[in-house]
Amino acid sequence: MKFETYPFEKLNELLSDVTATSEYELSSLTIGEPQFETPQFIQDELKNSSELLKKYPASAGIPQLKDAMRNFVSKRFNVSLQNEQIIPTFGTREVLFNFPQFALFDKKNPVMAYTNPFYQIYEGAAIASRAEVIHINLTKENSFKATLSDEELKRCDLVILNYPNNPTSANMSIDELVIWVKKALEFDFILINDECYSEIYFDNNNKPVSLLEASIKAGNENFKNILVMNSISKRSSAPGLRSGFIAGDSTILKEYMKYRTYVGCASPVPLQKAATIAWNDEEHVESFRKIYKKNFEIAKEILGINPPQATFYIWLEVEDELEFTKELYKKKHIKVLPGSFLGREGNAKGYVRIALVENENKTREVLKRLKDFINE
Missing domain, CATH: 3.90.1150.10 (Aspartate Aminotransferase, domain 1)
Structure with missing residues (x-):
């Protein structure tokens, strides 16, 4: 590679x-x-949980952390997730890198599309997956909004969007994301939105929406082919906690969870305990x-x-x-x-x-x- x-x-x-x-x-x-x-109450929880270093962390994460993440999604996006529809991850970088390798492994000639410019881990994942890449070019002329032709979408096995966007700061409305959900169903590709900047917004009346919300609005309430990723790093000024999640299509996540047991990227329990209270707090x-x-x-x-x-x-x-x-x-x-x-x-x-x-x-x-x- x-x-x-x-x-x-x-x-x-x-x-x-x-x-x-x-x-x-x-x-x-x-x-x-x-x-x-990093807020003191998060640091204190990490210190107070240090005795749990004697325990091997489970790949699935502690139940309290998963509950906190589900609560966050419910309160922030008004989306109720079942346990099988969310997996805690070691931040989002690792899952953005290894999920495409999992998802594209059985594809003979995999095709992966992602926004351009981009967080470079997307490109690394494509290389590791031996995938052909279609760049979704974000330009001033298209207001840095993601679009691909139907001919290109027909070829895709996996598409990664990133809204709110790094580096352009552009965002997409729920109706614009609904179009993407419908295309993912029509052409049967996995659609991911990397939402790690969703909580750095400035107008409580104009918050960024989640692809999960768009999926429900599109009538895809089981999130078929739809996944989102989010992280605590920007939200809580705690990138060192390495706490993120992937959520959405439970059929995909069931098999991906098996894969993760072999990857060995479970977060140490003290970090999970500290992340739990961080995900549960909004102040x-x-x-x-x-x-x-x-x-x-x-x-x-x-x-x-x-x-x-x-x-x-x-x-x-x-x-x-x-x-x-x-x-x-x-x-x-x-x-x-x-x-x-x-x-x-x-x-x-x-x-x-x-x-x-x-x-x-x-x-x-x-x-x-x-x-x-x-x-x-």
Whole structure:
């Protein structure tokens, strides 16, 4: 297997011969990792559960964790899941990588489609699955909304969407997702939505919807061919807990659960205990949302950028993203991620991704630096 170099390694290589100014401290706006302390009540539960390290964790997860995840889906999306319709996972990265290998194993000439630009684990999964790839190109012209022709969809065995979207911050309405559900049923392919940014939203009257909601609206109440993935990493500022889930079609998940017993990716019990109380609590999530909302208000004030519906990314259009990245680092000691490192076939050229994951003061200072650079 030959995997593409990861975006952050490409960035290091790009900047290896560039000497940054010493006038400013380094500000890295590259990685989607919240720069806030994990709430104390979550840390305390982890510490208090440490004696459970003596136990092997079950692949299916502890019942309390699964219940907490089901409660989250019920309260957030008004979708009631049965136990067999959800599986706790070790974050979403591992399941995004190994689920396609499971799902496509018996396909003679598997075809996998996913949004482009993308989270690179999708591409890695396609390579590991020996799948032909169809890129779902997200462009300014289509408002970064996912579309494929019926001819392309007929060939697909597995499609991965990602809404709210990384890196473009675009989102899709329930009616737009309903169309995708109907196509998954019509052409009999597995449809996944990676929903790990669903909880970083800024308007309680305009929350991102789940593909599960769209499936029900489409009349597909058993979620045939439909799966979603979500994670606690962004929601609770706890990426180290590695707590996620896959939910939807119970027929698919029954066989996938057998597969997972061999993978050996069960989360340690203390992490599951801490994740349980995090999934059950909403107050701490709201406090993080307020921080991200304020950051986008600052971005609008300084850069004139309209806040997205969700995520903490700015998808900034520039003339030459590689030159922009090098010069910004050189003159202002700011790191951003070139869009071309996140896409293929030239689709993400002319953009940089900026992650607003710091506190208000740091965000204001670095965005002023960025504005000064743009105006030079």
